Amino acid sequence: MCAEDIGDHHQHVVDVVGRQLMCVCRGCYLLFTDSRADLRYRAVPDRFLSFPEFTVDRHAWSALQIPVEVAFFFRNSALDRVVAFYPGAAGACESELELDLWDAVTAGDDRSALLADDVEALLIRMPEIGTPQCFLLPIDTCYEFVGGLRSLWRGFDGGTDVHAFIDGFFGTIGERAKDVPP
Structure with missing residues (x-):
């Protein structure tokens, strides 16, 4: 610049x-x-927030058709809508997000309104078994996360190194983030 x-x-x-x-x-x-x-x-601010007890309806999550357990969402002010990305072998993959489906995922939790347009994202982890996790993070941190995954990705589901990286990343941001109660 x-x-x-x-x-x-x-x-x-x-x-x-x-x-x-x-x-x-x-x-x-x-x-x-x-x-x-x-x-x-x-x-891009340096705000890390954790949303404990963020209630994500599994049916609504499935309707988003995101093929992995992790995705990040941010409001793009130029497009005037929320966009979704998930990690894949090629990097960040944009998902065609229907706004009514996004509304169903965030319904009942006002904390998603804390998100600053363009520069912060909600990173949601929706494991098959266990409690969903939700963090508000700087957008650059989300892309760094996806880049780290891309460098480790092997095979169809990423492999064991990717799964260990995801666990480690969520552990690190969990320690750094400030809890925002419902």
């Missing part, structure tokens, strides 16, 4: 129109932190 050098640890902004993450220096990041401004670029 500018000529300033950035280190390995840096921040990101989202190009809302181009749907791209951009690495930026601290100065450029600060230019785009006003969440109320109508800007093409928006700073």
Whole structure:
């Protein structure tokens, strides 16, 4: 974005129109932190929240037709709708999300309204057995997660390394995230 050098640890902004993450220096990041401004670029915040007891109806989840147990959802302001992505061998796969189905998944839990457009996502893990998990995360963290999975993916379901990576990732964000009660 500018000529300033950035280190390995840096921040990101989202190009809302181009749907791209951009690495930026601290100065450029600060230019785009006003969440109320109508800007093409928006700073990705560093907020990690856990939504314990997030009630995801299994029937509604199945209707989303996401072929894996993990997906992230964010509101794309340029499209004026929620979009869904799930990890796969090729990286982040966009799912054609019907808004009424999304409403059914989030019905009864107002915490999903905390999501900042374009820059934060709800990452939901819906295991076949066990309790669903839901986190509000920076959008760049979701793409880093998918990138980590892609580098390990083997075969049809990802393999044992992918499953271990998912467990480790959810353990790490679970420790970092602040609980937001229902």
